[in-house]
Amino acid sequence: MTRLxxxxxxxxxxxxxxxxxxxxxxxxxxxxxxxxxxxxxGIKRHDLDCGLIAPGFIDAQVNGGGGALFNDDPxxxxxxxxxxxxxxxxxxxxxxxxxxxxxEIMRAAMRAVADARLARMPGxxxxxxxxxxxxxxxxxxxxxxxxxxxxxxxxxxLLGLDCGTVLVTLAPSKVGPEIIAELAAAGIIVSLxxxxxxxxxxxxxxxxxxxxxxxxxxxxxxxxxxxxxxxGAALTDRExxxxxxxxxxxxxxxxLKLALAAKPKGKLFLVTDAMPPAAGGPARFSxxxxxxxxxxxxxxxxxxxxxxxxxxxxxxxxxxxxxxxxEREEALRMASLYxxxxxxxxxxxxxxxxxxxADLVHLDDELNVLGTWVDGESSxxxxxxxxxxxx
Numbered sequence: 151m152t153r154l155x156x157x158x159x160x161x162x163x164x165x166x167x168x169x170x171x172x173x174x175x176x177x178x179x180x181x182x183x184x185x186x187x188x189x190x191x192g193i194k195r196h197d198l199d200c201g202l203i204a205p206g207f208i209d210a211q212v213n214g215g216g217g218a219l220f221n222d223d224p225x226x227x228x229x230x231x232x233x234x235x236x237x238x239x240x241x242x243x244x245x246x247x248x249x250x251x252x253x254e255i256m257r258a259a260m261r262a263v264a265d266a267r268l269a270r271m272p273g274x275x276x277x278x279x280x281x282x283x284x285x286x287x288x289x290x291x292x293x294x295x296x297x298x299x300x301x302x303x304x305x306x307x308l309l310g311l312d313c314g315t316v317l318v319t320l321a322p323s324k325v326g327p328e329i330i331a332e333l334a335a336a337g338i339i340v341s342l343x344x345x346x347x348x349x350x351x352x353x354x355x356x357x358x359x360x361x362x363x364x365x366x367x368x369x370x371x372x373x374x375x376x377x378x379x380x381x382g383a384a385l386t387d388r389e390x391x392x393x394x395x396x397x398x399x400x401x402x403x404x405x406l407k408l409a410l411a412a413k414p415k416g417k418l419f420l421v422t423d424a425m426p427p428a429a430g431g432p433a434r435f436s437x438x439x440x441x442x443x444x445x446x447x448x449x450x451x452x453x454x455x456x457x458x459x460x461x462x463x464x465x466x467x468x469x470x471x472x473x474x475x476x477e478r479e480e481a482l483r484m485a486s487l488y489x490x491x492x493x494x495x496x497x498x499x500x501x502x503x504x505x506x507x508a509d510l511v512h513l514d515d516e517l518n519v520l521g522t523w524v525d526g527e528s529s530x531x532x533x534x535x536x537x538x539x540x541x
Contacts, residue, residue, distance in 0.1 A: 155172045159200060160202045164503070176526075203502065209422050212241075215425075219425065229266050235431070240513070245278040249281055251281075279319070283324055285344055318333065330359050342364065342384075364393055366394055367401045368401065397461045397469065416491065424461055427460040
């Protein structure tokens with residue numbers, strides 16, 4: 151792979167906006183960010199002519215997209231299709247997410263991600279295992295029949311995974327602090343969610359190693375004046391991270407503004423919780439035999455329960471800016487740097503700096519995606535894989 155200099159666009163390096171600089175890519179990594187006039191003669195240049203180069207978006211919760219659903223077909227082909235679909239909307243790194251299901255499906259998902267990592271599939275950072283060790287009282291769209299208690303065998307299986315970053319969502323009302331401590335000590339990122347848990351239970355889980363909260367406000371005990379619940383624990387704890395689905399449907403903008411005011415800067419990051427309709431998929435799909443339909447921007451079961459989203463990361467960034475008053479650079483950090491920090495990847499992702507992965511997004515002035523680079527490869531060189539079963 152030849153060295154390449156990206157020129158002609160402003161650069162947001164994850165910390166500050168830079169004018170008149172170029173990004174020099176060498177292979178899969180960034181070699182330098184330097185004044186354009188200092189580029190060596192003869193280096194290959196790609197003049198972008200306008201817009202903004204920013205760190206590529208990182209999505210820690212992606213169930214599907216482009217018509218594909220990971221639970222429906224947990225295979226290499228499905229992972230590739232989901233990643234390719236979301237890449238067109240700025241996502242350069244993601245965790246394929248498998249939700250509560252039969253053990254065979256969940257194990258197949260783990261094997262598929264391990265295979266994707268072994269094959270160095272672009273943009274696959276690891277796996278998000280959302281359930282089945284959750285609280286049926288806050289199951290959301292998770293099928294009740296698959297929810298179960300965690301066993302020593304489950305713990306051993308999680309500890310033995312070779313999937314890159316492993317993120318597990320579990321209920322602190324159903325999984326004890328000693329198990330959370332064991333998982334966290336092994337490097338697994340434990341996130342709290344889908345639980346009717348008390349604030350005390352959530353705080354105890356954080357004290358023993360849990361790192362944050364899955365889709366804040368959704369599928370968790372809410373904030374009350376005398377019963378603060380999981381939301382109260384999440385908003386008052388200074389060290390934990392919280393994922394946000396900023397689509398105007400999952401959380402009221404007033405509640406999102408409350409989270410922005412309460413949490414320290416850097417502790418809120420954007421996720422999509424995307425399902426097959428996202429990133430160009432059809433409006434209807436089946437999840438474990440239940441029909442889900444897109445209605446007015448929402449994905450709903452027959453009883454109006456929200457079932458993931460059709461959100462893409464670029465839309466989440468624009469929503470934060472337009473509806474929540476978040477500054478553009480801060481919204482971009484929420485879509486990249488802060489997610490990387492939550493996933494312990496911010497030493498190589500989330501910034502445009504020497505030695506970091508060349509995962510970049512090119513945006514216009516309205517924050518629409520013009521192009522991406524993943525591991526230094528332009529999206530122009532990426533082809534859409536064939537559809538798998540059930541998509």
